[in-house]
Amino acid sequence: MKTLPVLDPITDEACCTPAGQPALGAEEAKQKALVFKALADPNRLRLLSIVKAESSGESCVCDLTDPLDLGQPTVSHHLKILVDAGLLHREKRGTWAYYSLVPGALDSVAGLLATL
Amino acid sequence: MKTLPVLDPITDEACCTPAGQPALGAEEAKQKALVFKALADPNRLRLLSIVKAESSGESCVCDLTDPLDLGQPTVSHHLKILVDAGLLHREKRGTWAYYSLVPGALDSVAGLLATL
DNA sequence: TTCATACATTGATGGCGGTCAATATTCGGG
């Protein structure tokens, strides 16, 4: 198993889009599709929404299991996908795992749309 | 079969997000996920990219079959998904079908991200 | 050390989705 980077940590300013015209190559398309795949599930969207709505900016798994009607392993599974996509950040403190939105990640996705 | 609306034709200005805080409901999440599902395939991203890059603003299926390495039925299938998601517009002139980007559709998707 | 809690991982299962071959449909030309 490999946890691939997918979403660049944050690409400086506007600078790195080859041309924009020659249309997406097969490889770039594959990479970008990974991010949208992570967003292509209702429960994952709700997870992002809940984490984002939290005033503290972070949520532990136990707070996320109830709102959705899913088992804990399934929630952990979805969270891993969101982390691998570069959308969520995971920090373990004690027994708990706290998930928070990666700053600017959603904007980066919006950027992906603009550079199609 | 039903071709659902999914992406609103264009929601006026900033106006229609209930609150933003109470997190996504199950139903809204399902609807929004449909749009991202449409974007969650490399070949569909390439289709959007090609159509967008076309100077005329539109492409027929025959122009789209070659760049991707897919059969004609598969391309038509992907195009239908993009149309159902509200991302592409289909106009049939004679024997040909011309596909073009729905104006503002990609921006609407970016809006979906902002209102998570 | 032992136990309980919070979370992650594994394995299995059912269903959805991408692809193709074959066929249907629609349109323009002769």
Added chain:
DNA sequence: CCCGAATATTGACCGCCATCAATGTATGAA
């Protein structure tokens, strides 16, 4: 009217994915 071209639809196959039950791992407390 008949034929060929462009596209859409159908049916089938297969791999991937969401979900759960069971188990593993790690941390803190007694």
